[in-house]
Amino acid sequence: MNKAWFYLAPTLLFIFLLVLVPLVTGISYAFYDFDLISGTKEFVGFDQFKRILSEDEIFTMSLVNTLFWTSSSLFFQFTFGFALALILNSGFKGIKFIQPLLFVPWAVPSFLIGLMWVWMFNPVTGPLPYIFEAIGLMDAPENILSDPDHAMWGPITANVWYGIPFFTIMLLAALKSIPGEIYEAASIDGVTRFQAFRYITVPLIAPTIIITLLIRAIWISNFAEIIIVMTGGGPANSTQIVSTYIYDTAYQKMDFGYASVLSIALLFMLMLYGLTLGRIRRKMISYV
Amino acid sequence: MIKAAMIFVIVVLGYALSQAMSDKDHDPNNLLIVEVNTSPERTKLLRGQLDSFEAANPGMTVDVISLSWGQAFEKIAMMVAGGKAPDVVEMPDFWLSRYVSAGQIADMTPYINEDDFDDDLEADTFDYGSINETLYTIPYGYYLRALIYNKKLFAEAGIEKPPLTLDDFYNTAAKLSELPGVSGFCHHGGRGGPVFFYWIMTTMNGNVDFFDEAGNSTFYNQGAIDGLTLIRDIYKNGYAPKDSVNWGLNETVSGFYSGTCAMLHLTPDSLAALNTRMDPDDFASTPMPLGPSGKSFPHLGYIGWSVMEQSTKKAAAFKLVEHLLERENHKQWAELSGLVPIYKEILEDIFDEDGIGAGWLKTTQDDRWSYMINPNYLPEIAEFDSITVVQSGQAMMLGEKTPEETAKMWADFLTAAQKKYIAENENPENESKANE
Numbered sequence: 023m024n025k026a027w028f029y030l031a032p033t034l035l036f037i038f039l040l041v042l043v044p045l046v047t048g049i050s051y052a053f054y055d056f057d058l059i060s061g062t063k064e065f066v067g068f069d070q071f072k073r074i075l076s077e078d079e080i081f082t083m084s085l086v087n088t089l090f091w092t093s094s095s096l097f098f099q100f101t102f103g104f105a106l107a108l109i110l111n112s113g114f115k116g117i118k119f120i121q122p123l124l125f126v127p128w129a130v131p132s133f134l135i136g137l138m139w140v141w142m143f144n145p146v147t148g149p150l151p152y153i154f155e156a157i158g159l160m161d162a163p164e165n166i167l168s169d170p171d172h173a174m175w176g177p178i179t180a181n182v183w184y185g186i187p188f189f190t191i192m193l194l195a196a197l198k199s200i201p202g203e204i205y206e207a208a209s210i211d212g213v214t215r216f217q218a219f220r221y222i223t224v225p226l227i228a229p230t231i232i233i234t235l236l237i238r239a240i241w242i243s244n245f246a247e248i249i250i251v252m253t254g255g256g257p258a259n260s261t262q263i264v265s266t267y268i269y270d271t272a273y274q275k276m277d278f279g280y281a282s283v284l285s286i287a288l289l290f291m292l293m294l295y296g297l298t299l300g301r302i303r304r305k306m307i308s309y310v
Numbered sequence: 311m312i313k314a315a316m317i318f319v320i321v322v323l324g325y326a327l328s329q330a331m332s333d334k335d336h337d338p339n340n341l342l343i344v345e346v347n348t349s350p351e352r353t354k355l356l357r358g359q360l361d362s363f364e365a366a367n368p369g370m371t372v373d374v375i376s377l378s379w380g381q382a383f384e385k386i387a388m389m390v391a392g393g394k395a396p397d398v399v400e401m402p403d404f405w406l407s408r409y410v411s412a413g414q415i416a417d418m419t420p421y422i423n424e425d426d427f428d429d430d431l432e433a434d435t436f437d438y439g440s441i442n443e444t445l446y447t448i449p450y451g452y453y454l455r456a457l458i459y460n461k462k463l464f465a466e467a468g469i470e471k472p473p474l475t476l477d478d479f480y481n482t483a484a485k486l487s488e489l490p491g492v493s494g495f496c497h498h499g500g501r502g503g504p505v506f507f508y509w510i511m512t513t514m515n516g517n518v519d520f521f522d523e524a525g526n527s528t529f530y531n532q533g534a535i536d537g538l539t540l541i542r543d544i545y546k547n548g549y550a551p552k553d554s555v556n557w558g559l560n561e562t563v564s565g566f567y568s569g570t571c572a573m574l575h576l577t578p579d580s581l582a583a584l585n586t587r588m589d590p591d592d593f594a595s596t597p598m599p600l601g602p603s604g605k606s607f608p609h610l611g612y613i614g615w616s617v618m619e620q621s622t623k624k625a626a627a628f629k630l631v632e633h634l635l636e637r638e639n640h641k642q643w644a645e646l647s648g649l650v651p652i653y654k655e656i657l658e659d660i661f662d663e664d665g666i667g668a669g670w671l672k673t674t675q676d677d678r679w680s681y682m683i684n685p686n687y688l689p690e691i692a693e694f695d696s697i698t699v700v701q702s703g704q705a706m707m708l709g710e711k712t713p714e715e716t717a718k719m720w721a722d723f724l725t726a727a728q729k730k731y732i733a734e735n736e737n738p739e740n741e742s743k744a745n746e
Contacts, residue, residue, distance in 0.1 A: 059387055059412040144561060145553070146568045165561075168499075168553030170708055254501055257556040258705035273384040275693040276408065 051282035059276060070283045080259055080267060081284065088263040088288075090174060091181075092243045098182040099242075100235060103189020110190065111197040128187035136251025139180035143167050167253050170260035177249045177261060181242065189234060196230035197223070232303040239299075240292050264288045338623055341372045341630055342396040344389075346382035347613060355646050356634075363633045370626065390414055393620065397627040401447045401616040403438070403686045404695055409616075410441050411689045416617040418445040421628035428637055430654040434681075439614050441687045442735055448635055449612035451649030453577040454681070455509065456595045456608065456669035458584070463492055463572040472596035476513065479573075479599040480540060483549040486572045495544055496562040496571035497554035499707060504699035505609040505684070506575050509598060510537035511717070512682055516603030520685050525728040530721035533602075538706065538713035545707045555707045566593075577611070578661075578670055579648040585666075595669030597679050608673055610681035650674070690727040698723060 052071070055064040074081055110121060127135070142148040143166055151163035160166075167176040200223065208218050224231075246265040249255065255262035255270065262270075264284060272281035345356060353376050360372040375396065377385050383405065389395055395414070409415045422445070424436055432452075439447040459472050467486050473479040483494025498506060512518055514537035515528055528534060544550050551571055554562070559580065566574045567587040575598070584593065598608040615634060617627040633639065637653060644651035644660060650670060651657050657674065661667030673679045684691055699720060706716040 057412065059390060059408055059414060061391060061412070144564070146561075146564045146570060165553030165556075168556040170704075173556070253556060254558075254700070256500060256701060256704055258708055258710060259701050262701075270697055273387075274696050276387065 048282055049286060051278050052286055054279050056279040056282075057276060066279070070280050073280065074283050074287060080262060081264070081287075083259055084262045084264045084267045087174065087261065088243055088265075091178060091249075091261075091263050092239055094174075094178050095181045095185065095242045096235065096239050098178070099185035099238065100189055100231075102182065103186045104193055104231075106186060106190045107193035107197055110194055124190060125187045127184050128191075130184070132184065132245070132247040133251055135180050135184050136177075136248045139176065139183075139248075140167065140252050143176050168257055170257050173253055173257060173261050177252050180248050180252065181245070184248070185238065185242070188238065192230060192234045193227060196227040200226050229303065232299060236296060236299045236303075239295065243288070243292065338626075339369050339371060341370065341398065341623060341626055342375065343372055343398040343630070344375045344377060344386060344396040344400060346377050346386070346400045346402070347379055348376040352646060355642060359634055359639050359642075360630075362639075363630055366633070367626075367629070372630065390618070390620070395618040395620040397618060397621040397623055398630055399616050399618055400613055402613045403449075403611055404684060404692045406439075406447055406616070407441060407687050407689045408692060410446050410687075414619050415446045416619045416621065416624055416627075418448070418617065418628065418631075421625065422448070422632060426632060427635070428653060432652050432654060435652050438610075438612055438683060447614035447616040448631060449614040449652055450635060450640070451579075451612065451644055451647055451651060453579065453611035453613075454608060454650045454670055454673060455505065455575055455577060455598060455610075456673055457598055458566065458574040458576045458581075458593055458595050458669075460566065460569065460572040460593050462592045463489060463569060467492075467572075472594070473573075473599045475600045476510075476537075476540065476602070480544060480549075483544050483573065484547070487547075487549045492569065493551045493554075493571040494549040494573060495554075496557070496565045496574040497541070497545060497550040497707075498557055498559065498562045498575060499555040499700075499704055500558040500561075501696055501700055502559050503557070504695050504703060505611070507538065507541070507699060507703055508684065509575075509607060509609050509682060510541055512607045513537065513598070513601035513605070514540070516601055516605060518607045518680050518682050520724065521728050525725065525732050527721035527724035527728065529724060530717050534721075535714050535717045537601075538717055542707055542713050546709065555704050578650060578667065581648055581666060590666060593666070595666055597669050597673040597676070600678060604678060606679050607682035608679060610683055685724070685728070688724075688727045688731055690723070694720075694723055694727070 053065060053067060055066050055070075056062075106124065110117060110124075130138075142150050145151040145163045145165055151160065151165065154160040154166070155163045167173050204222055204226075205218055208222060213221070243263070244265050246263070246269050249261055249263060249266050250269060253261040255266045265288065268281050268284045268288070271277050271284060343356075343360070345353065353374065357374060360374065364370055364372060386396075386399060390409075401409070401415070406415070418439075424431070427435075435449060436445055438449055439445055457472065463486060464470075464472070467489055469482055469485060473482045479495075486492055486494035497503070508520075511529055511534035512520070515531050515533035517528060517533075519528060521527055545555065551557075551565060554565065554571070557565065562571075562574055562576075563580055563583050565571045567584055576595075598606045600606045615631045617624055617631065621627050634643075635652070637656075640651060640653060641656050641659075643649075644656055651660065654674075657671070661671040663671055684695065688694075702711065702716055702719055705711045706713060711719075
């Protein structure tokens with residue numbers, strides 16, 4: 023017993039120093055009125071938690087926006103990413119040239135992505151408003167980023183473009199790992215293509231699907247750069263998500279204490295989500 | 311054993327490195343300057359001026375760190391919090407109070423005084439950089455606002471001269487908007503845009519002050535509410551592009567040169583972007599329109615050089631600041647940046663009465679125009695300017711809040727900040743100053 027702890031000690035020490043200490047320090051800020059520039063810290067207990075629960079309209083608004091931002095981005099990233107993985111897995115001609123190109127968006131820095139799409143959506147410099155007008159989505163070529171009802175779709179589009187390769191890479195790897203013999207055996211049994219997809223492909227890559235969805239959802243909900251660059255949370259807070267709100271609070275208002283309270287709220291929601299999905303994952307694996 | 315040895319080596323190297331860095335930190339002949347509003351040309355000019363400083367002070371060396379504007383605020387905050395503050399830092403007006411109230415900016419008064427500068431220095435230069443009568447920064451140029459207009463579109467709409475009063479401004483915007491595909495005014499509704507609201511509110515109030523004697527904000531005065539209503543109506547009636555509600559500087563400039571909108575509230579440093587895109591004969595500048603009182607209060611912002619309190623080489627650092635602001639250097643600086651220079655004669659050299667600078671020149675010379683300075687001494691001003699007014703101003707333009715509600719909200723915010731400031735300082739610096 024003692025020996026076991028001895029062997030574990032270096033690992034535990036590392037976890038303690040690299041994970042727990044920063045985490046606890048960060049959380050402790052929530053109980054202080056903390057100003058970074060002057061370094062003043064005043065203990066205020068749970069005051070800032072009361073503020074988030076009772077008086078902060080923007081937080082509630084950004085919570086709803088976060089849900090919308092995460093679920094829409096995730097849905098389209100996954101759908102397109104999966105479709106692309108299936109196409110690439112079919113092994114058509116010329117795939118060697120196309121495949122590397124498809125992964126380019128993943129390598130572009132997010133600030134650059136934001137800037138690129140800002141200009142794409144701008145009617146003076148970009149083609150998108152005219153395309154939207156031509157296909158009847160808009161009455162006139164206007165900038166979607168300035169319309170509070172639809173502005174969120176701007177960053178979502180950029181984020182989908184950016185995130186598709188991630189799903190493609192992960193799911194393609196999973197698809198390739200399914201032994202060909204299973205499909206062979208199934209085709210001898212007279213299985214249709216759809217049945218093979220439904221009863222072989224999907225169950226076998228289900229663990230990958232779940233884990234990628236879980237990771238991406240957490241990344242996306244924490245992913246503030248694109249929104250900060252494209253809309254700055256505007257117009258009128260219509261694209262403010264919790265993580266951009268945290269950024270504004272910490273680095274524009276320099277209110278680290280309250281930013282920490284907001285971060286804790288986000289952390290709890292993501293943990294809850296992670297636990298739920300982890301449970302679903304275990305269930306799905308037991309089916310296979 | 312090997313692992314233990316490696317760890318030992320890493321620890322020793324790390325220690326040596328940190329020692330080496332702190333040695334440089336304590337090298338009395340090495341200064342560190344941080345610039346935040348960079349461009350490659352400007353960094354080159356700055357480097358050249360630092361080289362001449364090094365040449366004039368043998369043995370001294372100066373290192374530059376260039377931060378990109380978007381991340382500069384938090385990066386400097388981190389440097390300061392980590393005890394690695396630079397000696398000289400480029401300090402925008404709206405950051406100043408945050409750093410001063412935190413005790414991070416050195417008092418310049420013992421080192422620099424007005425007599426060290428030429429006589430034609432803009433009279434209020436030292437006041438602008440002072441909080442509570444203490445000098446913390448010296449501006450290296452002024453971001454003064456004037457109105458740019460598209461002469462071609464004006465001619466097409468049959469308008470002979472640029473608007474002189476706010477009524478003219480409204481009517482001109484309306485008339486220009488009758489042209490197909492053109493809006494009258496390029497509204498700057500995103501970050502950086504709030505000074506337009508402050509201008510229209512103070513100008514309609516007929517009073518440049520943000521506060522009355524008791525510390526109550528003037529933003530809830532009837533004039534201010536009327537001012538907000540005016541710009542809201544310009545937007546609501548379609549005299550400004552619909553998407554301008556969230557436009558940043560780049561969008562307003564591209565809106566202007568593409569002919570989407572015909573009038574623009576601009577600082578002179580942005581003219582360079584227009585000059586490369588437009589024929590210089592097609593646009594001109596004019597002072598900001600006058601309010602009902604016959605006066606107008608265009609916003610004047612500035613960025614200056616400050617010395618950090620943490621610096622151990624203050625005397626040398628102040629000498630460097632003086633060097634950068636010295637006449638010849640300042641002239642090069644003003645020519646490159648396009649900003650309104652702090653020496654009046656240089657201003658007249660650069661801003662020509664017949665050229666694009668006419669609007670600025672007139673603003674500085676005619677009594678009907680006085681500068682409006684934000685209450686930069688309030689630590690809350692950065693938050694107010696970059697978040698509160700942007701988001702709630704957009705809500706007002708979009709019709710989610712009335713101008714009156716919006717004015718009330720802003721006034722409440724400012725009044726609270728001002729009263730807190732008065733309570734903390736027995737002798738508060740008084741509001742904004744005019745350039746009479």
